[in-house]
């Protein structure tokens with residue numbers, strides 16, 4: 651096998667330790683040689699746990715390591731844009747976690763810079779990599795439900811605010827609340843399954859009913875609570891999207907509400923319907939026709955986003971998560987906030 655590429659991981663918090671570092675270490679083509687985090691304690695913890703030789707408290711020192719080919723970025727949202735830009739300008743391939751950026755202007759610049767420097771760049775939309783969802787996509791692509799015309803997607807938590815007072819609940823660091831945290835996941839997966847990112851108009855509303863009162867607090871995230879009780883983001887978001895050709899999508903996401911937690915995507919097609927998870931197809935005559943699972947053994951698909959990202963670099967493949975699609979998701983997120991503020995439908999340009 652060719653020489654392994656060297657990967658640096660920027661951010662040593664929860665998603666880095668749960669997914670980015672172990673994900674990259676699953677790749678047969680890569681080794682994780684450095685980790686950076688402003689928290690020396692978390693950096694040390696990650697380096698010891700995953701046997702990583704170099705640690706930095708300033709990510710720019712990691713980027714200065716010539717031997718690093720690629721970076722994986724697992725930082726608070728406000729840092730996605732500047733750190734990805736620094737990485738791309740330093741000639742490193744980059745995978746950044748969701749949401750892509752704080753707004754579409756930043757997102758567009760990230761794409762342009764990756765293109766200019768001929769580097770692999772993707773947003774790690776991990777829901778696309780679940781086996782269930784990969785098979786659902788295959789089933790829709792093979793025409794099993796006919797033409798998708800409408801979808802409903804929801805991701806509901808109860809007591810799921812990621813630590814009130816941490817960067818997640820402060821707009822200047824997160825850019826927004828549950829919409830950017832969870833909405834981005836189900837929206838991306840829904841449009842991916844529908845096979846259309848041609849969103850034309852968006853109407854939406856966000857609500858902030860619980861976090862401000864200290865209710866709905868959850869446990870996700872390793873960062874400190876920056877300001878003990880600061881909460882200026884939404885804990886519920888809903889939206890209605892119109893796509894080219896008259897297709898529509900309804901979105902419902904919450905960190906906390908007095909509702910049954912859960913998540914799911916339902917795609918209505920002209921010949922059948924598909925719901926996931928668990929991925930099932932509903933047909934005209936039988937209730938479930940056919941279940942997707944038995945096909946799984948035959949379909950070789952990437953199930954880990956870091957492995958896929960590294961495979962794209964080494965074997966010169968196109969990432970499954972096309973950054974232009976991530977830009978469209980960012981535009982939709984921006985439009986939902988605008989619509990909520992103005993009380994009007996927003997056209998996507």
Ligand SMILES: NC(=O)c1ccc[n+]([C@@H]2O[C@H](COP(=O)([O-])OP(=O)(O)OC[C@H]3O[C@@H](n4cnc5c(N)ncnc54)[C@H](O)[C@@H]3O)[C@@H](O)[C@H]2O)c1
Nearest residue numbers: 661662663664665687688689724725727747748871872873
């Ligand atoms: N794809 C997913 O399923 C998923 C799940 C959770 C979080 N995320 C995303 O991953 C990102 C990180 O989330 P998390 O849950 O790991 O948060 P976290 O708070 O647990 O970790 C963030 C880390 O970044 C470090 N950091 C902050 N500023 C830094 C800087 N300037 N340089 C280096 N390190 C710095 C913090 O010290 C912390 O260790 C967020 O954008 C979040 O939206 C994605």
